[in-house]
Amino acid sequence: MKFVKSIIVPLITSVSMIAAVPLVSADTFKMALGDAAGGTQWELGQKFQTLLSEKTGGKTTVDLFPNGQLGNEQDTVNNASMGILDFSVLAINNVTPFSPSVGLLTMPYVILSPEEAKTLTQGKIGQQLVQNTINDAGVRIVGWAYSGFRVLTNSKRPIESLSDLKGLVIRVPRNEIMMSTYQAWGVNPTPMAWSETFTGLQLGVVDGQDNPYITIDAMKFNEVQKYVTNIRYIFSIEPLIISESVFQAQKPAMQAIILEAGKEATEHSYAFLLESEDKIKKSLVAKGMVISTPSNGEKEWIDVATKTVWPKFYDSIGGKVKLDEALATLGRTTN
Incomplete structure (x- = not known):
């Protein structure tokens, strides 16, 4: 929260006069996407683009800018908070630095199925997180993309137990909960920008990374990674955010259309995940990737993460009571 405000306060006076007129009156919005075309973010963005055009009789369009063309994912949150970017689709872990309570959705092993991801994001808890993000970061979540579990890939060997991780260099986002989880598992994680990840894997700077199957396929990680481990420590949720200042500048009818399009795009994203993930897994195997599952039902991974990591982040997500409410x-x- 403080981070966002410290940037907004000195800049907003110089930016607002430039940005306000085109953003209020423009019939074309810009949407940033962190991932390449073809992934979950693109699918959600395209569906929202289509719906918004249909619901406004073709008067409103959304231009999509995939693969970080408008900046890294955290930059897009900051730019949206200042009103100089309309929309962004990004990983939930990149919203957490601006609105810590959404870190609830990245706590390891809280979400154990797609159905649970849908229940949390579309119910009372999801509504609370939307309001918190408006208050904390000046952006509003109007849709959710569901990408599946962040499975672990690496170029060295099959991983079935925590001991197999020893010596591997794993890329992670700059997210404290995710870094803390790998540290609890005995790995010294390497924070690396998303835009640098493919090259880092290709050059051997890092041995592995974690992302959903849909992202692995869209980013062509099969070209630089061979082994996949089916872990379920985080279900990847990627919200569609709009600048709150841009949202409030719209007429009530347009606000309603944006919210309706976001809800329908969310339902589309959920169906897309269920329909496509198995096909993508088979495709990756056909391309040479080897998929394994942790021994003993992932029990040691879960025990270490929940007992070591959860207590460290109770305060940042709003207290243990918030985790208890989600569970x-x-x-x-909780135990």
């Missing part, structure tokens, strides 16, 4: 919603409890 109760899913029919589970």
Whole structure:
């Protein structure tokens, strides 16, 4: 929260006069996408683009800018908060630095299925997180993309136990919860910008990374990674955000259309995941990737992460009560 404000305060006076007129009156919005075309972000963005055009009789369009063309994902949050970017689709972990409570959705092993991801994001808890993000970061979540679990890939060997991780250099985003999880597993993770990840894997600067199957396929990681381990530590959720200042500048009818299009695009994203993930896994195997599953049902991975990592981040997500509320919603409890 402080980070966002420290940037907004000195810049907003110089930016607002330039940005306000085109953003309020323009019939074309810009949407940033962190991933390449073909992935979950692109699918959500395209669906939203189509719906917004249909619902406004073709009067409103959305231009998509994939593969980080408008800056890295955290930059797009900051730019949207200042009103100089309309929309962005990005990984939830890149919203967390601006609105810490959404870190609830990146706590390891809180979400254990696509259904649970949908339950949390589209229910009461999701509504709370939307409001928190408006208050903290000046951006509004209007849709959710569901990408599946972040599975682990590497170029060295099959990984089935935590001991197999020893010696591997794993790329992670600059996210404290994710870094802390790998540290608990005995790995010294290497934070690396998303735009540098493919090259880092290709050159052997890092041995592995984690992302959903859909992202692995879209980014062609099969060209630089051979082994996949089916872990479920984080279900990848990628919100569609709009600048709150841009949203408030719209007429009520347009605001309603944006929210409706976001809801329908969210449903489309969920269906897309269920329809495509198995096909993508088979395609990656056909391209030479080897998929393995952790022994003993991932028990040691879960035990270490939940007992070591969860307590460290209770305060940042709003207290243990927030985690308890999420688990109760899913029919589970903390230990």
